Amino acid sequence: xxxxxxxxxxxxxxxxxxxxxxxxxELLKHGDTGIGTLTGLNGEVIILEGQVYQAQSDGQVNHIxxxxxxxxxxxxxxxxxxxxxxxxxVDFTTLSDKLQAAQLRNIFSSVNFHADFSRMHVRxxxxxxPPFPSLLEVATNQPEFEMANVTGTVMGxxxxxxxxxxxxxxxxxxxxxxxxTFAGHILDFSASHVTGTLQIFDExxxxxxxxxxxxxxxxxxxxxxxxxxxxxEGGKK
Amino acid sequence: xxxxxxxxxxxxxxxxxxxxxxxxxELLKHGDTGIGTLTGLNGEVIILEGQVYQAQSDGQVNHIxxxxxxxxxxxxxxxxxxxxxxxxxVDFTTLSDKLQAAQLRNIFSSVNFHADFSRMHVRxxxxxxPPFPSLLEVATNQPEFEMANVTGTVMGxxxxxxxxxxxxxxxxxxxxxxxxTFAGHILDFSASHVTGTLQIFDExxxxxxxxxxxxxxxxxxxxxxxxxxxxxEGGKK
Numbered sequence: 001x002x003x004x005x006x007x008x009x010x011x012x013x014x015x016x017x018x019x020x021x022x023x024x025x026e027l028l029k030h031g032d033t034g035i036g037t038l039t040g041l042n043g044e045v046i047i048l049e050g051q052v053y054q055a056q057s058d059g060q061v062n063h064i065x066x067x068x069x070x071x072x073x074x075x076x077x078x079x080x081x082x083x084x085x086x087x088x089x090v091d092f093t094t095l096s097d098k099l100q101a102a103q104l105r106n107i108f109s110s111v112n113f114h115a116d117f118s119r120m121h122v123r124x125x126x127x128x129x130p131p132f133p134s135l136l137e138v139a140t141n142q143p144e145f146e147m148a149n150v151t152g153t154v155m156g157x158x159x160x161x162x163x164x165x166x167x168x169x170x171x172x173x174x175x176x177x178x179x180x181t182f183a184g185h186i187l188d189f190s191a192s193h194v195t196g197t198l199q200i201f202d203e204x205x206x207x208x209x210x211x212x213x214x215x216x217x218x219x220x221x222x223x224x225x226x227x228x229x230x231x232x233e234g235g236k237k
Numbered sequence: 238x239x240x241x242x243x244x245x246x247x248x249x250x251x252x253x254x255x256x257x258x259x260x261x262x263e264l265l266k267h268g269d270t271g272i273g274t275l276t277g278l279n280g281e282v283i284i285l286e287g288q289v290y291q292a293q294s295d296g297q298v299n300h301i302x303x304x305x306x307x308x309x310x311x312x313x314x315x316x317x318x319x320x321x322x323x324x325x326x327v328d329f330t331t332l333s334d335k336l337q338a339a340q341l342r343n344i345f346s347s348v349n350f351h352a353d354f355s356r357m358h359v360r361x362x363x364x365x366x367p368p369f370p371s372l373l374e375v376a377t378n379q380p381e382f383e384m385a386n387v388t389g390t391v392m393g394x395x396x397x398x399x400x401x402x403x404x405x406x407x408x409x410x411x412x413x414x415x416x417x418t419f420a421g422h423i424l425d426f427s428a429s430h431v432t433g434t435l436q437i438f439d440e441x442x443x444x445x446x447x448x449x450x451x452x453x454x455x456x457x458x459x460x461x462x463x464x465x466x467x468x469x470e471g472g473k474k
């Protein structure tokens with residue numbers, strides 16, 4: 001079986017810890033495929049075949065080749081699919097239903113698929129500067145982009161409900177178009193001609209920036225944490 | 238830095254999944270020190286220097302030498318201490334205070350110390366048979382034992398609040414007396430002549446029994462989960 005490696009937690013972003021604490025180079029030692037964000041919640045990162053792409057909040061997509069670039073939060077894995085996806089068409093709402101036979105509710109898994117999208121709706125987190133706000137404050141004012149008839153790749157993870165806090169429970173998906181000009185954190189989509197895979201993980205490796213003073217001293221508002229994550233990440237269950 | 242490896246989750250025990258899903262032999266590949274329980278929540282396990290001990294609910298302590306013995310839930314690590322404990326006397330209530338300079342709130346750590354205990358108060362989970370009840374039901378009726386003036390070892394973990402569910406937030410400590418006749422899950426203690434160590438982890442590796450049908454199909458009552466964990470584990474913060 002395979003591992004999902006996560007650096008940082010969503011709770012840290014809620015706790016205003018948006019300073020980058022892992023390099024892209026170090027992250028890529030733990031996987032060739034994944035999602036994340038850069039220092040200051042600067043955009044939406046998607047990693048495919050060991051290449052790191054960032055959608056920035058004006059909509060531009062950058063190929064990150066400086067592997068000293070820092071990330072505060074990212075999830076990666078080595079692509080070793082468990083099975084082909086058993087459907088040709090899907091949208092955000094029906095993704096879990098179409099994978100029901102795989103019984104994913106209590107485990108970590110990822111989907112990675114190429115398709116034609118009649119609709120792709122994404123949001124892109126805007127870069128913050130210190131002193132950082134909470135993820136929730138950022139989430140109330142994030143640029144959204146929508147494109148019709150775009151071809152590209154969806155990559156993301158499913159996390160069980162009890163891991164809401166360390167990460168976002170439910171599906172957390174990012175997108176990158178084939179021509180690498182359109183990308184972001186997926187809010188909604190409708191896809192056909194789906195070709196891709198499901199990968200099941202038996203290990204979730206949570207790496208924490210234990211040397212980071214801000215993280216060590218962070219005080220979390222646990223009351224607001226779960227509702228805040230739902231408001232800012234809006235993962236589909 | 239070092240890893241804390243956990244097989245299974247506390248949430249699974251709340252969800253009536255108490256079937257053993259990892260052998261002691263496999264577990265020991267991931268650590269020589271740790272805590273856990275056996276199939277059916279059968280007692281309290283403590284692992285010291287690669288040796289596995291089980292306190293069973295009549296108070297007897299067994300040295301588990303059959304490494305095919307199964308566990309549904311256990312946490313282990315390789316003993317590589319970060320620092321010596323900076324105090325000579327401690328009780329359950331003051332443990333976090335005495336370690337305040339180490340800023341443990343947001344990270345995983347373990348303590349492992351030998352001491353003279355003027356008081357050691359433990360509980361030992363009684364063995365359940367299928368169909369398994371919830372951990373919470375078991376917790377309402379658990380044998381407790383108390384001993385005055387006993388010498389032995391405390392071993393356990395601190396987990397951050399956001400990991401309540403996967404594990405028990407706060408301190409989760411087990412005890413084994415030097416003469417190996419008294420052990421259990423610690424409810425309270427008062428110690429002097431403390432000699433021991435603190436170990437900080439930068440990785441929490443959550444291993445899940447993804448091949449287990451019961452676990453895959455489990456439906457969790459998330460509303461009751463957190464209060465249930467507090468009621469049954471009662472970890473000190």
